Amino acid sequence: MAEQQPFRYANAGHSRQYREIHALLLYWKDDDLDAIDEIMALQRVFDTTYHFSSVEYWDIPSEEPYIFVERIMDDFKRHYSDLNNLLIVYYSSHGHLDDNKHMIFSPYNDVKESRTPELEWYALQIGLEHAVSDVLIILDCCSAGAALLPSDVTKFSASKEGGVTELLAASHFNLIAPGIGEVSFTSSLISALKALAERKETFSSSDLYRGIL
Numbered sequence: 001m002a003e004q005q006p007f008r009y010a011n012a013g014h015s016r017q018y019r020e021i022h023a024l025l026l027y028w029k030d031d032d033l034d035a036i037d038e039i040m041a042l043q044r045v046f047d048t049t050y051h052f053s054s055v056e057y058w059d060i061p062s063e064e065p066y067i068f069v070e071r072i073m074d075d076f077k078r079h080y081s082d083l084n085n086l087l088i089v090y091y092s093s094h095g096h097l098d099d100n101k102h103m104i105f106s107p108y109n110d111v112k113e114s115r116t117p118e119l120e121w122y123a124l125q126i127g128l129e130h131a132v133s134d135v136l137i138i139l140d141c142c143s144a145g146a147a148l149l150p151s152d153v154t155k156f157s158a159s160k161e162g163g164v165t166e167l168l169a170a171s172h173f174n175l176i177a178p179g180i181g182e183v184s185f186t187s188s189l190i191s192a193l194k195a196l197a198e199r200k201e202t203f204s205s206s207d208l209y210r211g212i213l
Contacts (some may be wrong), residue, residue, distance in 0.1 A: 017202055018134070019084040020053040024076050026069065026091045028117075029059035031107035035092050035140075038186045042090065045193050052088075054080065062107065062117040066124070073124060081133045083163070088136045089128060092186055095121070095141030103147050121147070134163035136205055140185045144169035166205045168212070188212045 023046045027039055039057065046055045058072050073089070080087060094106045105119040125147060128135045139147060147167055170185030192211030196203050 018086040020080070020082070021050070021086045021088065022076070022080040023052050023055045023088040023090065024073070025055070025057035026072075026089070027057075027059055028065075028093050028107035029061055031093050032109060033093055033180055035180050035184075035186070038180065038184060038190075039092055042186055042190055045190055045197075046088075049194065049197050053085075060105075060107075060119065065105075065117050065119045069119060069124060070127075073127060077127065077131050077133075081131045083132055085133045086136060087128070087131060087133045088138065090138040090140070091121075092140040095139065095143050095146075097143050097146055101146065103143065105141065129165045131163055131165075135165045136168065137165065138168045138189070140170040140189075142171055145172040168205060168209055185212070 023043075025039055025043055027035065043055055043057055046052045056072075056076065058069075061068055076087070076089075091105060094109055096104055096106065098104050102120065102122040103125070105121050106116050108116050125137070128137065137147065144167075147169065168189070189208075189212055192208055195211055196208065
């Protein structure tokens with residue numbers, strides 16, 4: 001196992017480094033964005049540039065997507081959640097809010113089509129927020145910032161039982177994310193990660209976000 005684990009948690013004057021970093025990349029098996037090249041480029045940066053302890057990537061099926069992702073995430077947490085570890089969960093495709101302002105993932109932009117598969121992300125996020133590890137959620141989709149909305153079902157809190165959950169979002173509440181290509185959020189994320197790697201220093205999610213802007 002490589003020793004370099006560059007992310008650190010930094011908040012309110014406190015800082016700590018991680019023993020292991022594990023990443024989980026999620027995308028739809030069939031969507032209308034064709035972002036697989038960007039996603040695989042990010043996977044290579046995590047794997048070969050930063051030497052994360054593990055990097056998993058899964059394509060979400062259109063049939064019973066919630067059951068599939070719930071199982072994947074439960075296994076991910078069970079194997080890797082630890083006080084000394086950081087878990088990174090990344091998603092790229094479409095996102096929107098339902099009538100209750102809950103975050104929903106889908107493979108197609110036309111969410112009004114009754115046959116469009118949907119994944120209730122807000123419900124899955126609760127499990128991440130209660131992980132023992134610190135968790136960094138990276139959402140490259142429209143309305144990504146809505147994952148921060150406090151409600152009776154999901155909250156981000158540094159005082160919760162377990163680790164700290166942080167979010168890097170490609171867009172604000174109910175806004176459109178940049179499209180696939182050089183100006184996409186994932187492309188900017190890759191560029192920022194490569195630039196930070198050249199510094200050969202630890203960095204926080206805040207440092208990474210500033211590099212993306």
